Ligand SMILES: NC(=O)C1=CN([C@@H]2O[C@H](COP(=O)(O)OP(=O)(O)OC[C@H]3O[C@@H](n4cnc5c(N)ncnc54)[C@H](O)[C@@H]3O)[C@@H](O)[C@H]2O)C=CC1
């Protein structure tokens with residue numbers, strides 16, 4: 179029986195995960211494969227309960243599972259802990275590293291019925307359809323970090339090994355090959371040595387993909403181009419921190435951060451989570467948009483379990499409820515009827 183480790187985490191993670199589970203249950207009702215879902219602690223919830231952001235039991239279960247479904251972690255309650263004990267550095271980064279999840283896939287697509295809900299002009303967002311591939315287990319988030327006392331200073335090292343760059347660039351090319359055959363590699367090669375190295379490797383790998391058009395773009399320009407003319411992008415491949423920042427920006431091209439799903443992959447094994455965080459400002463209020471998590475669950479069915487039909491059905495159900503005018507607060511315009519987290523989950527189940 180395939181195993182899914184479920185990690186609700188903190189803040190809105192505890193509200194959106196139950197909605198994704200409800201939708202999965204409905205979508206898998208007639209599926210001959212039966213899944214085992216087991217919940218584990220992670221993040222602040224785990225610190226509170228067992229004193230550690232990533233308990234050994236959780237890590238062990240995630241290693242044994244076929245896939246992991248994660249809500250979000252972190253929040254102000256744990257921000258004053260020493261850096262390494264906090265949910266982000268104590269759990270999120272280590273779980274990605276331990277599971278070898280080097281490729282973070284974030285598809286950004288404007289669903290037609292959300293065009294009018296966008297904060298951006300219709301002609302800018304109407305044709306948005308891109309995939310951002312973010313390197314997830316290297317770069318500055320994982321480099322040596324520390325403080326010097328005299329004189330006082332702080333540092334974070336940005337280091338990339340050749341194989342780390344090569345494998346993510348290759349995935350970028352493979353992904354582009356299956357789409358519109360345009361790959362944009364984003365770096366800061368005018369300043370950073372790691373980016374110059376990144377660009378050299380991208381050029382080398384490009385020789386194996388003559389059918390894919392490769393272009394390079396500096397990250398500052400990429401941020402501007404994403405807002406100016408986003409439909410120029412098909413597949414973007416970039417390093418960890420640039421991808422983190424650019425995808426929060428790009429999420430608004432798909433309507434809201436509450437719409438951006440993600441898959442973090444190492445071969446077939448994957449951790450699936452929305453791109454957003456634990457949203458402490460709206461946590462516990464039934465206000466969070468659960469659709470990014472529901473769409474992440476669809477990605478899980480597709481990538482890890484090859485259940486393409488079931489994944490399609492979930493994605494179609496999401497598109498249908500949006501067509502029907504269902505809106506959580508992040509998507510609502512003045513005058514719209516606003517649904518809560520649970521009600522949006524119920525609407526998707528009904529649409530299934
Ligand atoms: N993968 C993860 O678990 C992540 C965790 N974090 C952590 O989350 C905590 C909060 O971080 P923030 O910078 O505030 O980022 P955030 O993504 O949690 O929230 C940013 C803004 O977007 C809104 N938002 C986020 N998700 C939403 C949803 N599903 N529906 C409606 N609105 C939504 C929030 O209300 C907030 O105004 C921090 O502790 C941070 O480290 C941040 C990003 C990813």
Ligand SMILES: CC(C)CC(=O)C(=O)O
Nearest residue numbers: 266267270319422453454
């Ligand atoms: C702790 C952060 C690296 C989490 C985050 O913002 C992300 O993965 O998008």
Ligand SMILES: [Mg+2]
Nearest residue numbers: 422423426453
């Ligand atoms: Mg982020």
